[in-house]
Amino acid sequence: MTDRPADGDEAARPAEGSGSGALVPAGASIDPDGKGSAAYWILKSTLSPMVRALFRPTIEGLENVPETGPAIIASNHLSVADWLFTPLALKRRITYVAKSDYFTGTGVKGFVQRGFFSGTGQVPIDRSGGKASEAALIAGAKVLQRGELFGIFPEGTRSPDGRLYKGRTGIARLALSTGVPIVPTGVIGTDKIAPKNRRFGKLHSPTVRFGRPLDFRAFAGQSHDRAVMRSVVDQVMASIQELTGQVYVDDYAPRTIIESTS
Template sequence: MLHTTVRLVLVPLARLVYRPVIEGRENVPRSGPVILAANHLSFIDSVVIPLVAPRPVAFLAKAEYFQGRGVKGWLTRRFFTAIDAVPVERGTHRAAQASLEAARDVLARGGAFGIYPEGTRSRDGRLYRGRTGVAWLALTSGAPVVPVAVLGTDRIQPVGTRLPRIRRVTVRFGTPLHFAQPSSGTQRAAQARRVATDQVMDAIHALSGQERTADYNDLSAAA
């Protein structure tokens, strides 16, 4: 009920204020498990994508957003709950694996899950090498991957700013990608995850047109 109410209020308001350009919504399956793999330019990406997608999309969110006190804490908690955010602890390998397990639970329930293969926001606008968690999810769940490009959100809330600005954004949903489970063998499975991840990043790049780099995004610097 809360999710429906928030969408009924925020979707028309967001479209009125930001006038987003939305392309390829028909590429997102209306039911069944699906992974939305997007580039990442701003914190607000995790709000924009669920608001313009044709179905609810769950993203991971820092557990602190659900632990605040007072009126602000209550409002923050209710907002992230309403947009289907999944609370997770961050900062360790165990936390990273727990995040993937939480994502797989969403897919097992037939939901849509959003993920940023780069791992964190791009601070320079380039598209970084994808980490293989997205492929692990796709290969273990059997869910298709819809590549997504978000453009302009870095101008709404640039890194280091608190209040959003009014800027037009574009969201492009690409054709779903399907990946077959590899045959047994640790090395072969690792290679399959790398190949699948690179295909996802190729598709995101085709949609976003960003300058690309072979480097991984520095998670510690971004934090």
Template sequence: MGKTVSVLYGVAHSVIMPVARLLWRPDVHGVEHIPRTGPVILASNHLSFVDSVVIPCVVPRKVAFLAKSDYFTGTGFKGTATRMWFEGIGMLPVDRDDTKAAMDSLDTALEVLGRGEAFGIYPEGTRSRDGRLYRGRTGVAHLALTAGCPVVPVGLEGTPDIQPIGSSRLHLAKVAVRFGEPLEFAGRFDGMPLGRARREVTDEIMRAIQGLTGQEEAGVYNERPADA
């Protein structure tokens, strides 16, 4: 299974990703801030389903993201093709409706980081449907403090225009991807109560993301729609 996924990833990044870059021609800034080796968290705002495709397209190393398990369990030709696509771009399945599975997903992320790989996460938890930047959830801080690795903030613009809400088709659209300087947290919060440390780390990450996007801050958590 691991060999198959590796082959799919190779195909996706040698064939599909260059074609995607050619079509979308994303405006990319700060990619030099991403460490070429070692564990790193890419923490991004979340505007569209295609965010998890756009980011791997422009990052010069493999990035693992979580995706809902439904994409990996389909049957027939379409189900198989969908599963192969998501595996090929580095997605990992998670059951978002199972609280325990969602918690286990953090362990999956730590395994990725423990192997010295890059892990992508959306601290807002789900897509922003009004373009505002919502309050970050502290899972990203749990990962950063536990793994002791840097966090690179990511700011996306224009991705909703690639696949507008309610549309099943992809469109050509101008996209911008900005990477900020790595944020280091190791040792900075020693002795602070864990809950407070996670909140402060998360808020610092969200401020860095907002600085890249200029989004209006919602000031509240974003709740996932029942049909998402």
């Protein structure tokens, strides 16, 4: 598969209107400024110089991220550090959904996590409930409706072994219902900085690589067609794999934030 939809070579651009079957009705009441906007930029301006000096991350393909308008940033998920390095790489604010555990932790670690995720306006999602995926999609649609960037990990959870797992179709439903482009993003090396299930990592220079935007507006109105959604997700995952070079696993990773039966 290529990093472009099969119907043409036109570069992705934000749609002027939402596609059929929009998750957020027209005129819905949302925060026009985005919760935590000021805290986001204060935290970013404070952390960015220190993180860049300490880890010296490599940023590639930043020109592929639209300078204005809504877009979905779809990335592989290796580590909790992905939430740090991807936003620092971007010139624009990005909002993610995050499991509610990050907002309710105790002790020093819980305090730091709660301050970081709450202060930057990230959206808590309870993954134990049956409506968790729907809540995540609605939250994403609201962010996109404001003309902002929304970050999604299509795998739904961190990779347990560094491989790239099959993507869930929630991202396809969101893209097809809103008409916004998807920017495939590859993150490399963050699992060395903050390994899963380990207390300490090591200093390492990660890479954040943004690919060419994918435009799926030709499939607008087909967000309930399982075959179409699976095709969209597979193209996104293939593009991410091209950016990271990961081994692909045609199976779902356990525990997901955004999922849809397919």
